[in-house]
Amino acid sequence: MNYLWAFMILIGIVYGSLTGNLQSTADAALSSAQEAVQLSLTMCGIMALWVGLMEIAKDSGLIEKIKQSIEPLLHFLFPNIPENHPAKDPIAVNIIANVLGLGWAATPAGLKAMEELGKLEEDRREGKLPGPVRKRGIASNEMCTFLIINISSLQLIPVNVIAYRSQYGSVNPAAIVGPGIVATAVSTVVAIVYCKMMDGKRRG
Numbered sequence: 001m002n003y004l005w006a007f008m009i010l011i012g013i014v015y016g017s018l019t020g021n022l023q024s025t026a027d028a029a030l031s032s033a034q035e036a037v038q039l040s041l042t043m044c045g046i047m048a049l050w051v052g053l054m055e056i057a058k059d060s061g062l063i064e065k066i067k068q069s070i071e072p073l074l075h076f077l078f079p080n081i082p083e084n085h086p087a088k089d090p091i092a093v094n095i096i097a098n099v100l101g102l103g104w105a106a107t108p109a110g111l112k113a114m115e116e117l118g119k120l121e122e123d124r125r126e127g128k129l130p131g132p133v134r135k136r137g138i139a140s141n142e143m144c145t146f147l148i149i150n151i152s153s154l155q156l157i158p159v160n161v162i163a164y165r166s167q168y169g170s171v172n173p174a175a176i177v178g179p180g181i182v183a184t185a186v187s188t189v190v191a192i193v194y195c196k197m198m199d200g201k202r203r204g
Contacts, residue, residue: 039167046163054097054105067092077149077192078142087116091146098150101159110150117143145195152191155184 016025057063067089074081074088074095081087090113097106121140139147158180165173 042167043163050102050159051105066096077145081142087113087120098153099156101155101157103160113146141199148191148195152187153184154188155180
C-alpha cells in the first residue's frame with residue numbers, strides 16, 4: 001500500500017510538472033493536508049464521545065443485558081463455541097458496537113475475539129475441547145464467520161458516515177440512516193447465508 005500511495009503522489013507531481021500545473025498540485029496537497037487534520041480532530045471528538053458511552057454502557061451492565069438477549073443469535077452463528085467460553089463476550093461487544101455504528105469501539109473487541117478464537121482452536125488441537133480441528137495457519141469456521149459478520153455489519157446508526165457528511169457540509173447528514181439500514185441488513189443476511197453454506201461444505 002505504501003508503494004501504491006508513493007506511486008500516485010509521484011505521478012501527480014510529474015503530471016503537474018509536465019502540464020505546468022505544479023503550483024496547483026502543491027496548493028492541492030497543502031489544502032488536503034489541512035483538511036485531513038481538521039477531519040481527524042472532528043472524528044477524534046466523535047470517537048471519544050461514543051467510546052466513552054460504550055464504557056458507561058459496560059459499567060452499567062447494559063452491554064451484559066444486551067449480550068444475554070442476543071445469546072440465541074450467537075449460538076446460531078457460532079454453534080461450535082462452547083457455552084460461557086471467553087470468546088463470546090468480545091464477539092457480543094463487537095456485534096453490538098457495529099450495530100450502533102461504532103467501528104472504533106468495535107475494533108478492540110474484535111481483536112480480543114480473534115485472540116480467544118485462536119485459543120479455542122489450540123484447545124481443540126490439544127484435545128481439551130471437542131469440535132472440528134484445522135491445520136495451523138488455516139482459520140477456523142468461527143474465525144471466518146466472525147470476520148465476515150464483522151465486515152458486513154448491520155448498522156442502525158452509521159455514526160462515522162453521519163460525521164463525515166456533517167464535516168463536508170451536508171444539509172441533512174442523518175439522511176443516510178434509512179438507506180444504511182437497508183444496505184447493511186441485506187449485506188448481513190447475505191453474509192450469514194454464505195457462512196452457513198460454507199460451514200456445511202467444510203463439514204462435508
